[in-house]
Amino acid sequence: MRRPWIVGVLLAGLLLGACGDPASGPEQSPPDPALPTAAPTTTTRQRPAASPTTPTTADAAAKAPTVLYLGDSLAMESQKVLGQSLREQVNARYTSAPYSGTTLCDYLEGTGERSLVPPADKAAALVRSLRPDFVVLQFWGNSWGYTPCMDGITYDKEPATYFKRYEADMKRLTEQIADAGGGRRPRIVWVSQGPDPITPERIRTVNALYEVRAAASHDLVADAGRTVSPVTARYTWAQYLPCTAYEHDHPSYCTEPGRDRTALHRDDDYLHFCLAPTTSMPKPCPVRSPGIVRITREITRVIADHVG
DSSP states (O other): OOOOHHHHHHHHHHHHHTOOOGGGOBOOOOOOTTSOOOOOOSOOBBOOOOOSSOOSSHHHHHHOOEEEEEESHHHHHHHHHHHHHHHHHHOOEEEEOOOTTOOGGGGSTTOGGGSSSOGGGSHHHHHHHHOOSEEEEEOOOOOSOOSGGGTTOOTTTOHHHHHHHHHHHHHHHHHHHHHHHGGGOOEEEEEOOOOOSSOHHHHHHHHHHHHHHHHHTTOEEEOHHHHTSOTTOTTOOOSEEEOOHHHHHSGGGOSBGGGTEEEOSBTTBSSOOOSSOOOSSOOSOOSOOHHHHHHHHHHHHHHHHTOO
């Protein structure tokens, strides 16, 4: 399996280019994905806000879920679109606090200075303050040891140790979220990842661990990775896929209508789904990107199926 060391350096740069500081202030409401996107902002935190379609009855208000979205650069680029999707479909109150280059251990309490996530944005801290109904966790699975809390464990050098540690961190994070929720334990939604052309078996195993953990703790899996994979080859990476019915109905998301296909990745970035170049100032994706819409629609569908 091809794993040149330079890939890790390239990926670290790509991830950092999409990251940011969620504590920098409130985010404006995300743009409608079917409309032209507004100029990018420099902040990334989205605190709970009233939905533009406020319920007219107490019963409807009671069913509106509170959703917390945590993750790495994949969550960073998707957070605005997911927020809008959840507000439109389930009238959700929504908060996002992603940090790029992170993995599960960064959101664990007790990691201190070894973490890229500050104490106020740890998963348990946010659960205690926001009391969410759902906590959505989207992690590609930091595999090259960029974040200090991984203690230098990498998939390339120690695959068995890497998976054992990843599994243990999943369990610890689940327990911390559950304890923080107390009598109102939120449902965790583990977001499965799309194909990785460099380490396809790693992604397959990480997704399997998400399935096992969700089943063990009665939580959920949103198989968003399936929506950005070929129909007959779940773990085969593709830069382009045939346009979906949604993309035909919203033509700006079918980037090559003459060939009935749409772009999921840029030529220079096989990992992220934002079709804008990465920048030194991290931010949510500022342009229409079919892969992000596919992923966020699947997350929204899973939450909508379990609301109420």
